[in-house]
Structure formats: C-alpha cells, structure tokens
Amino acid sequence: MNAKKTTPDHSQPAEKRTGMIQSVAIAARFLNVLANAEEPLALGVIARRTDTGASSAHRYLQSLVKEQLAAQDPVSGLYDLGPAALNVGIAALRRIDPVEIAAAHMKSLTGNSAASGGVAIWTERGPTLVRWYRSAFFSVNSVALGDVLPLDNTACGLVFQAFLPAARVDAARQMQPEHFRGAPPHDDVLANIRATGHAEMSNHLLPHVTGQAVPVFDAQQEIACVMTTVANLGQNAGDQKALLQAALAVAQETGGTTPFQGFDAN
Numbered sequence: 001m002n003a004k005k006t007t008p009d010h011s012q013p014a015e016k017r018t019g020m021i022q023s024v025a026i027a028a029r030f031l032n033v034l035a036n037a038e039e040p041l042a043l044g045v046i047a048r049r050t051d052t053g054a055s056s057a058h059r060y061l062q063s064l065v066k067e068q069l070a071a072q073d074p075v076s077g078l079y080d081l082g083p084a085a086l087n088v089g090i091a092a093l094r095r096i097d098p099v100e101i102a103a104a105h106m107k108s109l110t111g112n113s114a115a116s117g118g119v120a121i122w123t124e125r126g127p128t129l130v131r132w133y134r135s136a137f138f139s140v141n142s143v144a145l146g147d148v149l150p151l152d153n154t155a156c157g158l159v160f161q162a163f164l165p166a167a168r169v170d171a172a173r174q175m176q177p178e179h180f181r182g183a184p185p186h187d188d189v190l191a192n193i194r195a196t197g198h199a200e201m202s203n204h205l206l207p208h209v210t211g212q213a214v215p216v217f218d219a220q221q222e223i224a225c226v227m228t229t230v231a232n233l234g235q236n237a238g239d240q241k242a243l244l245q246a247a248l249a250v251a252q253e254t255g256g257t258t259p260f261q262g263f264d265a266n
Contacts, residue, residue, distance in 0.1 A: 026052070027069075030060050031085060034070060040078035098224035098254045102216045103131040105246040106227055110135045113242055117229035119216075120149060120156050122164065126172040127156045127226060135231075143230070152182030155199040155213035156228040161185060162193035163215055163223040198244060208232060212240060214247035217256025224256070 033049045034041065041049075047057035061079055064070035068084035102119045110117045110133040118132035127149040151157040151173050161169050161184075173181060193199045202210040213228040227250070229243055251257045 026050075027060055027064060030057070030064060031069060031081070034079060034081050035085075035089075037080075040073060040076070040080040042078055046079060098216050098218050098250070098256070099130060101253045102225055102227050102250050105250050106131060107133050109242055109246050110229070113229075113231075115229040115231035116143070117227065117243075118145075119225050119227055120160075121225045122160055122168075122172075122223070123148070124172060125175050126151050127154070127160055130225075148176070149228075150180040150182065151176060152184055153180070153201070154228070155201045155211040156226050158185055158189065158199040158201070159193055159213045159215050159226045159228075160223065162190040162199070197247060198240065200240070212243055214243055216247070216250050217254065219255035221256055224254070
C-alpha cells in the first residue's frame, strides 16, 4: 500500500501558520521609520526605508493615518507620527524607572565579573547607594546599601559632578564631612567624563582598589542615577568594557541616549 503523499497546507495565511500577525509586524516597521526620522518623510523615502513598494507603503500609511498613529501634512504630503503614537510613547515613558533598569543590569554584571557594584542616586548629601551587589570574587565590606559616597574621591561622585549643576554639587559638598572632601576636580576632568561617559579612580577609598562609574540618563536626557563598580587594582581589565556595554544597554531602555552618541564600548 502506497503511503499517502502529503503536501504543505497553504490554505491558511502565513500569519496564522507562524503565529505572528504579519500586517502588524509590517505596520511596526513603518512606525519605527517615522519614529527614527529627524523630520517628516515623503512616501518614496518611507517605501525605501521599509523595503516596500510605493503602493503598499501608501496603503499602510493611510491605515496608520486613519488610526491616528501617523499623520500626513495636507500641503506637503509628508508623513510623521500621529497623536495616538505620541500618546503611546508618553505612556511608555511614564512606566520607565531608570534605577530599576540600571539595577537589573548591574546585578547581571556583578554576577559575572570580579567586581562588586551598584546604583547610586543623587540626594542633598551627595551620591547615595540604593542598590549594591557583592561579587562572589570580590567584595568591599565597608560599602553598603544607603551609604553616601564622597563627591571628589570616588568615580561615582565625579560622574554626578560632570552632569549636575555646580550649585547643587557645591551644596552637597558643604554637607559632607571634612574627611570626605577632596580637591574639587579640574574642568578638564569633568569635560573628559562628559565626552567618554566614564570615570575611573584608583587607590581612592581603599588601597589597591579601582572604582569605575557611568551615568544613566532618563528620556529627558537628565542624569537619573550612576552605575558604579569596584574591583582589585590590576584585575579589572575587562570591567570597563562590561560597564560601558551595560551603560549602552540601559540607555537604549531608558531613552537616555543623547550623552552616548558616538560612544563606543567595543
């Protein structure tokens, strides 16, 4: 008896066979193109960037316009994001917590490296640790959750100084104990931190220990917190790259990408 020959069932749309609504995925491509554009775009430009034909692009865009996810200028014919898309974006921003996002990345980083680390926020007394994760390979027992870090003698303090108004920094410096205070950094030190998105200090809190720090920005491009690590001096060769990569990952999630434009962690 011959086995019954079977053929693929093409009677069902591809989107049902794959479990994905293809039209939604395509519409998302159009929205991403509009979101990443610096100005309203012409139909032909959008078609090229989404790798679709002009007629298909027109149909999708008109559907998005109807749902107010896109808008078309009646005079120029150019397309841009619509009010419904902006409402979705604003709602998403309200749900973003930069500290929690940074904490998740720091927990992963310290679990896979020879560095302890955490997340600090700015308070009236200066950088204050709100998350701290001890590495299985290296631990600083003198640093704990809730500690206030020195402004001038830590990489974390330098990063905050680079991105906060001088008046706020000076007020916090006056509140810190004298033994905390160091010499305020030179302008070129802070300028370098702004350019690289990274600060490093060695032998500052403890001998033979290196501290590193990177900023975390919110969607308004304002500093929200700082990610910082400590490790044995000379044993942190890969830590800087890992910390910078974590900073980039956090920036992508918080929308605080502007300070990291041109920033290379490779």
